[in-house]
Amino acid sequence: MTLSGKMNEKQFLAAYDKSAFDAPLLTVDAVLFTYHEGLLKVLLVERSNHPEQGKWALPGGFISEEEDKTLEDTIIRKLKEKTGVVPPYIEQLRTFGGATRDKRGWSVTVCYTALIAHQACESHIDTVSDTDWIPVEKAKKLNLAFDHLKIIQSAHERLVQKALYSIVPAYALPESFTLPELQHVHEVIIGKPLQKKSFRRRIEQADLLIEVGEKRTEKGRPASLYKMRSDSGTHKFVRNLEL
Amino acid sequence: MTLSGKMNEKQFLAAYDKSAFDAPLLTVDAVLFTYHEGLLKVLLVERSNHPEQGKWALPGGFISEEEDKTLEDTIIRKLKEKTGVVPPYIEQLRTFGGATRDKRGWSVTVCYTALIAHQACESHIDTVSDTDWIPVEKAKKLNLAFDHLKIIQSAHERLVQKALYSIVPAYALPESFTLPELQHVHEVIIGKPLQKKSFRRRIEQADLLIEVGEKRTEKGRPASLYKMRSDSGTHKFVRNLEL
DNA sequence: ATAATAGTGTCTTTCAGACATTATCTA
DNA sequence: TAGATAATGTCTGAAAGACACTATTAT
Numbered sequence: 320m321t322l323s324g325k326m327n328e329k330q331f332l333a334a335y336d337k338s339a340f341d342a343p344l345l346t347v348d349a350v351l352f353t354y355h356e357g358l359l360k361v362l363l364v365e366r367s368n369h370p371e372q373g374k375w376a377l378p379g380g381f382i383s384e385e386e387d388k389t390l391e392d393t394i395i396r397k398l399k400e401k402t403g404v405v406p407p408y409i410e411q412l413r414t415f416g417g418a419t420r421d422k423r424g425w426s427v428t429v430c431y432t433a434l435i436a437h438q439a440c441e442s443h444i445d446t447v448s449d450t451d452w453i454p455v456e457k458a459k460k461l462n463l464a465f466d467h468l469k470i471i472q473s474a475h476e477r478l479v480q481k482a483l484y485s486i487v488p489a490y491a492l493p494e495s496f497t498l499p500e501l502q503h504v505h506e507v508i509i510g511k512p513l514q515k516k517s518f519r520r521r522i523e524q525a526d527l528l529i530e531v532g533e534k535r536t537e538k539g540r541p542a543s544l545y546k547m548r549s550d551s552g553t554h555k556f557v558r559n560l561e562l
Numbered sequence: 563m564t565l566s567g568k569m570n571e572k573q574f575l576a577a578y579d580k581s582a583f584d585a586p587l588l589t590v591d592a593v594l595f596t597y598h599e600g601l602l603k604v605l606l607v608e609r610s611n612h613p614e615q616g617k618w619a620l621p622g623g624f625i626s627e628e629e630d631k632t633l634e635d636t637i638i639r640k641l642k643e644k645t646g647v648v649p650p651y652i653e654q655l656r657t658f659g660g661a662t663r664d665k666r667g668w669s670v671t672v673c674y675t676a677l678i679a680h681q682a683c684e685s686h687i688d689t690v691s692d693t694d695w696i697p698v699e700k701a702k703k704l705n706l707a708f709d710h711l712k713i714i715q716s717a718h719e720r721l722v723q724k725a726l727y728s729i730v731p732a733y734a735l736p737e738s739f740t741l742p743e744l745q746h747v748h749e750v751i752i753g754k755p756l757q758k759k760s761f762r763r764r765i766e767q768a769d770l771l772i773e774v775g776e777k778r779t780e781k782g783r784p785a786s787l788y789k790m791r792s793d794s795g796t797h798k799f800v801r802n803l804e805l
Numbered sequence: 806a807t808a809a810t811a812g813t814g815t816c817t818t819t820c821a822g823a824c825a826t827t828a829t830c831t832a
Numbered sequence: 833t834a835g836a837t838a839a840t841g842t843c844t845g846a847a848a849g850a851c852a853c854t855a856t857t858a859t
Contacts (some may be wrong), residue, residue, distance in 0.1 A: 326612065335666050342585050345670060369569065370707055382586055382659075384668045390659040414657045414672045416625075416633040423578050425627045427588060429657045429670070499838070517821050519839075524820085539837025540829040558801040558820060558847090742811070760848050762812075767847085782810025783856040801820090801847060806859105813854070821846085828839070 343416065343425035347393040348379030348467075350430065350474035351406060353452060354491040354504045355437040360452040361471060363463075364401065367449060370422045371464035375453070377471070379428065394431045401450045403443030406435040408490035408552065412474050420466045430463075431476045434490035475508075482508040484557040486527055489547055495531050497542035498522070513560060527551035577768045586659065586668035590636040591710075593648060593673065593717035596695060597734040597747045598680035603695040606706075607644065608711030610692060614707035618696070620714070622671065637674045644693050646686030649678040651733035651795065655717050663709045671708075675717045677733035683720060718751075725751040726802040729770055732790055738774050740785035741765070756803060770794035 326334070351362040363375040378401045379394065387393045395405050409431055416427035437452070444450055453461070458471055482488040482505045489501055502518045522528060528545035535541050594605040606618040621644045622637065630636045638648050652674055659670035680695070687693055696704070701714055724730040725748045732744055745761050765771060771788035778784045 338581055338584065341581065341627060342588050343627065345585050345588055382668065382670075384584060384586065384661065388661045390657065390670070411656050413654050414633065416672065418627070418631045425625065427625075427633070427670075427672070429659065429672075497838090514822055514824090514842080515838090516823080516842095521820080535830085536837080538831060538835080540839080542838055556820095557804070560821075561800075591845055740811085748816080757851090758811090759813080759815095759850080764847075778857085781808080781858060783812075785811055799847090804849075808859090811855075813850105814852085816850085816852105818849070819847090822844080824841100824843095826839100826841070828836080828837100831835085831845080832833100 325532055343427045344421060344423055346379055346381055346426070346428045347397065347512075348428050348430050348470065349394050349398055349409075349433050350377060350378040351398060351402070351413065351433045351435060351470055352455070352474075352478065352491055353437045353508065354434050354488075355452060357503070357507065358454045358456075359475075359504075359507045360437075360454050360492075361458050362401065362444075362451050362452060363458060365449040367500065369469065374464040375458070375461055376464035377465075377467050377501075378429075378450070390429055391431075394433075398433065401444070401447060402440035404435070404440050406433040406490070408434040408487060412470070412477060415466055415470060420501060428470075430470050430474070432477060434487070436491065436493040438493055479562075481507050483562065484556050485552070486522060486547070487545055487552055497527045497534050497544055497545045498528075499542055501545075509560075509562065511562070517560065521556055525551075525554055525556065527554055581721055586670045587664060587666055589622055589669070589671045590633055590640065591620040591623055591673050591713065592637050592641055592652075592676050593620060593655065593714055594645070594676045594678060595698070595717075595721065595734055596642060596678055596680045597750065598695060598733075600746070600750065601697045601699075602718075602734075602747075602750045603680075604698050604701050605644065605687075606694060606696050608692040609707055617707040618701070618704055618710075619707035620673075620710050621693070622673075633672055634674075637676075641676060644687070644690060645678065645683035648677070649676040649684050649733070651677040651730060655713070655720060658709060658713060669726050671713075673713050673717070677730070679734065679736040681736055691755060709781060722752050722805075726805065727799050728795070728797060729765060729790070730795055732794065738787045738789045740777050740787055741771075742785055744788075752803075752805065754805070760803065768794075768797055768799065770797055787803075 353360050362378055364378050366372055366374050366376050378397055378398050382393045386396060391409060399405060412430040412432045414427060414429045418425050420426055455475060459468065470533045488508055491504055492500060498519055502513060506512055527548055529548060530543050531546050532544045533541050534544050587608065596603050605621055607621050609615055609617055609619050621640055623640050625636045630640060634652060644647060655673040655675045657670060657672045661668050663669055698718060729753055731747045734747055735743060739763055745756060749755055770791055772791060773786050774789050775787045776784050777787050
């Protein structure tokens with residue numbers, strides 16, 4: 320039947336059959352970063368099914384029309400399956416699509432970047448055999464499934480920018496952390512040392528952190544512990560740090 | 563049949579039937595901006611079909627698995643239908659999706675922001691009766707189809723940021739333009755006057771434009787004409803202008 | 806000459822870079 | 833006390849804000 324403009328909307332909707340149209344495969348994937356053992360790591364999953372069986376891939380999957388109301392619901396559900404928890408930072412990266420990125424045909428994947436403290440999901444990940452934290456630099460050398468290498472690179476590039484004008488990387492740390500720790504996360508992300516004074520000054524001036532105590536380490540002067548203010552993840556400095 | 567891990571990939575792909583899975587509706591839309599008569603305008607199309615028949619909507623549509631190799635191909639094809647030309651600036655904005663944004667069911671739309679000179683498509687748009695340039699502030703007050711209001715707001719917010727740290731808004735002007743014109747485009751986008759000296763100084767220091775002649779206007783001193791360098795659309799100033 | 810617009814000079818302010826110095830802990 | 837790490841002091845430099853000033857056109 321033709322979907323003529325002569326019907327009213329109710330009739331149109333009753334007659335409408337989505338599956339009559341050939342649509343690309345649609346998935347949602349995430350690049351979940353954490354900071355552990357001095358390295359920036361990304362969560363990868365070993366594919367158990369075709370296509371690309373056996374290769375490492377980003378966590379993600381198909382939208383569930385029953386369980387998910389939004390795209391974020393989908394990625395939260397998928398990340399929870401792998402990590403047991405919902406990451407404190409989730410932001411859409413971009414959508415990758417094309418005729419050749421998946422052997423099954425035209426495909427589209429809506430990608431998210433997420434950050435989480437390593438300790439927050441350590442125990443759960445140990446129980447999931449096909450999932451592991453891989454250092455980003457190592458992941459970039461693996462033979463990853465689909466175009467997931469390109470997606471990880473894209474997520475990393477964006478995270479570098481965020482490290483230069485925000486303190487978003489703090490979400491890769493536990494709820495309380497020291498300034499030297501946070502600075503090191505930034506340095507690992509951008510791959511370059513930063514001026515301690517510049518780093519601390521701008522955070523103090525923007526009043527982004529709350530002091531919550533003191534940390535005792537094995538050697539040297541103890542560092543103060545801080546936690547983020549509720550809105551400090553959205554703060555953007557007007558001037559970038561040098562790359 | 564079950565898609566078992568026991569098959570090899572060739573067998574798997576031969577047996578795979580995309581349409582066996584219920585998938586969300588997938589479209590690609592664009593927020594195409596231009597600068598005309600001192601205003602920032604956005605291209606809207608009057609919907610001729612259900613759902614949301616008769617309402618203004620963003621240009622866009624379904625992916626064609628035959629005609630399109632990439633998502634950009636899709637949006638370029640759709641914009642060419644409406645404007646007759648390919649905009650010089652196209653960048654992915656973000657993807658909007660959810661169970662309720664379209665009455666036909668779960669839907670996802672990959673959105674792009676694009677910029678074009680008004681004169682570049684003026685003649686073609688006059689021949690397309692259902693398409694028109696609407697001032698952004700006016701569009702925000704219309705009863706737009708789907709969640710297109712939210713999409714336009716999101717695109718505008720992103721464009722404000724770009725106006726503060728780049729000269730991307732220049733793509734909303736003809737190939738050659740004057741600095742006062744470019745400054746006014748920025749001011750219209752961010753909704754606030756800018757310091758003439760600051761605006762010009764940073765463009766000159768970064769050497770982003772090439773002088774191509776002189777423009778004679780009806781009154782006052784004539785302004786120099788400039789065109790963009792090939793890569794100046796990607797340049798980011800380290801420091802933002804004040805909002 | 807006047808009005809209008811384009812473009813420059815220059816002082817102030819802000820904030821990051823550089824790096825020396827001081828503070829506080831353990832062994 | 834020495835060694836290590838945290839935290840601060842302070843000078844320099846780069847770039848934006850503010851705004852007065854000069855330049856070039858039409859009438």
